Amino acid sequence: MKVLLIRHGETTWNIEGRYQGQEDTPLSERGRKQGLLLAEALRKIPIDLCISSPLQRSYQTCRFCADLHGLPVAKDERLTEINHGSWEGVLAGDIAKRYPTEFALWHTQPEKVQMPDGGESLEDVRRRARAAFDEYAAKHEGKTVLVAAHDAVNKAIICDLLGLDMSHFWQIKQDNTCVNVLEYTGGTWRVVLLNSTQHLGFLFSGIEQAGL
Numbered sequence: 001m002k003v004l005l006i007r008h009g010e011t012t013w014n015i016e017g018r019y020q021g022q023e024d025t026p027l028s029e030r031g032r033k034q035g036l037l038l039a040e041a042l043r044k045i046p047i048d049l050c051i052s053s054p055l056q057r058s059y060q061t062c063r064f065c066a067d068l069h070g071l072p073v074a075k076d077e078r079l080t081e082i083n084h085g086s087w088e089g090v091l092a093g094d095i096a097k098r099y100p101t102e103f104a105l106w107h108t109q110p111e112k113v114q115m116p117d118g119g120e121s122l123e124d125v126r127r128r129a130r131a132a133f134d135e136y137a138a139k140h141e142g143k144t145v146l147v148a149a150h151d152a153v154n155k156a157i158i159c160d161l162l163g164l165d166m167s168h169f170w171q172i173k174q175d176n177t178c179v180n181v182l183e184y185t186g187g188t189w190r191v192v193l194l195n196s197t198q199h200l201g202f203l204f205s206g207i208e209q210a211g212l
Contacts, residue, residue, distance in 0.1 A: 021084030039064040041199035053079035062148035081150035085119025111166035
C-alpha cells in the first residue's frame with residue numbers, strides 16, 4: 001500500500017510564528033490557495049481513501065483533495081498535532097524568553113523535551129502516529145491512502161518509519177502542503193518522496209515519478 005502523507009496549508013499563526021499545537025487554527029487565504037493547488041496536483045493520482053487529523057487546518061486541506069475524487073474524509077485523533085502545553089498560542093520569541101532552557105533544548109535535543117503543563121513529548125506523538133500507520137497498513141493492503149496531518153506528526157512518523165530516533169526530528173523538513181510518498185511492502189516501510197512542494201509552482205512535479 002501507499003500513503004500520500006501531506007501537511008496542512010499555511011495558517012495565520014504560521015505567518016506570525018505562533019505555536020499552534022492542538023489549537024484549532026484556520027487556514028490563511030494563502031493556505032487555502034496552497035490546498036487548492038495541492039488538490040489539483042493530485043487530481044489524476046488514484047486515491048482510495050482519505051484520513052485526516054480532526055483539526056480544521058488539516059481537515060480542510062484534505063477536504064480540497066478528497067472533493068476532487070468524490071471521497072469522504074475520515075478523522076483520526078492519532079494524527080492530531082503535538083500538544084505544546086502552555087506554549088500554545090505563544091510567539092516563538094516569547095517562549096524563548098519565558099522558557100530559555102527548554103526552548104533551546106527543543107531546537108537541539110528535541111527528544112528530551114516534555115512540553116510544559118500537560119503537553120506531550122515527541123515519543124508520545126511517535127507512539128500514537130505509529131499505531132495509526134500500522135493500522136492503515138493492516139487494513140488497506142493494495143490501496144493508496146491520503147493522510148493529512150501536521151509538521152511534528154509528519155516528522156515523527158517519517159523518522160520512525162526510517163528507523164531513526166527522535167533526535168533526528170529537525171533533519172526532516174515539512175513545508176505547508178508538502179507531499180510525502182510512503183510505501184509499505186512485505187512488512188517494510190520506505191520513503192519514496194519527501195517534502196515535495198513543486199505543485200505550488202507547477203503541477204504534477206515529482207509525484208508521478210514516485211510510481212503513482
